[in-house]
Amino acid sequence: MVSIGEAAKHFGVAQSTLRRWDEDGTLVAKRTENGHRRYDLSEIRPHSLNTPPKLDRKTIAYARVSSRDQKDDLLRQSQVLELYCARQGWTFETITDLGSGMNYKKKGLKNLLDDILSNKVERLVITHKDRLLRFG
Structure with missing residues (x-):
């Protein structure tokens, strides 16, 4: 399980995008006792997310x-x-x-x-x- 910051870096999106995905059901995060979002990267299939390809900057x-x-x-x-x-x-x-x-x-x-x-x-x-x- 990784934090929202680590997941955002992994997918190449902003943390606000992950929050929006959580709210609209695209990618629902698990919650800690304190309400923090956590993601299990092994359970997520990137092709199921509408993420743009990472730019070669x-x-x-x-x-x-x-x-x-x-x-x-x-x-x-x-x-x-x-x-x-x-x-x-x-x-x-x-x-x-x-x-x-x-x-x-x-x-x-x-x-x-x-x-x-x-x-x-x-x-x-x-x-x-x-x-x-x-x-x-």
Whole structure:
């Protein structure tokens, strides 16, 4: 028997989805004495649930510098990010940009935002918050 959090992770859905399924009878949870939901994963057949297929989402390492004379720093940022992602065991893609933190029209940033809005990105790794954008 696993908790609602573990079951949600197993099925790739939110805990609120499991609660809704419990209420509408799609997947009825067993209850503890204190009323907490518990799930026996061996009894559940995933094809009986209307779960969307898990998306193959990626990790993005994003590095940016403001000007061409900072290219060495861009290389260092990329190396730090790649080393960190590799040590975490993540498969990742590195995006680098050259341009002001107030410029929203950088090619790499636009591609990154498109991927995020398309739900293709699981995690974004940056060296500092201001490497993504200065404001907003």
